[in-house]
Amino acid sequence: DGGITQSPKYLFRKEGQNVTLSCEQNLNHDAMYWYRQDPGQGLRLIYYSQIVNDFQKGDIAEGYSVSREKKESFPLTVTSAQKNPTAFYLCASQGGLTNTGELFFGEGSRLTVL
Amino acid sequence: GQNIDQPTEMTATEGAIVQINCTYQTSGFNGLFWYQQHAGEAPTFLSYNVLDGLEEKGRFSSFLSRSKGYSYLLLKELQMKDSASYLCAYLDSNYQLIWGAGTKLIIKP
Numbered sequence: 001d002g003g004i005t006q007s008p009k010y011l012f013r014k015e016g017q018n019v020t021l022s023c024e025q026n027l028n029h030d031a032m033y034w035y036r037q038d039p040g041q042g043l044r045l046i047y048y049s050q051i052v053n054d055f056q057k058g059d060i061a062e063g064y065s066v067s068r069e070k071k072e073s074f075p076l077t078v079t080s081a082q083k084n085p086t087a088f089y090l091c092a093s094q095g096g097l098t099n100t101g102e103l104f105f106g107e108g109s110r111l112t113v114l
Numbered sequence: 115g116q117n118i119d120q121p122t123e124m125t126a127t128e129g130a131i132v133q134i135n136c137t138y139q140t141s142g143f144n145g146l147f148w149y150q151q152h153a154g155e156a157p158t159f160l161s162y163n164v165l166d167g168l169e170e171k172g173r174f175s176s177f178l179s180r181s182k183g184y185s186y187l188l189l190k191e192l193q194m195k196d197s198a199s200y201l202c203a204y205l206d207s208n209y210q211l212i213w214g215a216g217t218k219l220i221i222k223p
Contacts (some may be wrong), residue, residue: 101209103147105158
């Protein structure tokens with residue numbers, strides 16, 4: 001079945017550590033996105049990529065980094081420079097022949113900094 | 115600019131009807147989405163409106179008025195499983211999604 005997979009689902013990190021969240025899709029979508037979700041707030045865009053080997057900063061890119069070496073994969077690294085990394089992270093993809101702009105989301109990764 | 119607003123929380127009774135409103139202000143608009151999100155899970159697509167009017171899909175309907183910058187999601191015959199957050203988001207002139215904070219819907223028996 002086609003879909004988008006995030007891992008891990010839950011992750012704990014000590015302060016000062018970098019962590020990488022995985023996002024893989026087999027939908028053949030060109031565009032991929034990383035969002036952060038905090039209680040009481042809308043989804044906030046961290047980074048997005050519309051094509052392999054190219055990505056753009058979103059509204060809250062500071063303290064995060066990404067890569068897009070393959071169409072299927074868009075990993076997000078939360079660096080020690082991110083001051084408040086505890087959040088729910090959502091990866092999404094967009095595209096296809098019937099593209100109406102709909103995003104397909106992974107199940108999310110919940111990061112907790114201890 | 116980017117401005118989108120929806121109520122924080124609503125409560126309704128099982129079997130009833132509820133309307134969740136979303137207002138937005140933007141200089142560029144390419145459609146509006148509604149997503150459902152259960153606690154701790156990913157959002158799932160409900161509807162997309164790009165033209166004015168009502169789109170019906172089973173128990174759920176979505177309405178758009180572009181001139182008023184207004185949309186609503188109508189849920190009929192409410193079930194307990196409809197307890198979730200409902201997110202509205204519009205596509206701006208750059209085809210980027212701008213998200214509201216979500217409306218938490220509580221269904222009571």
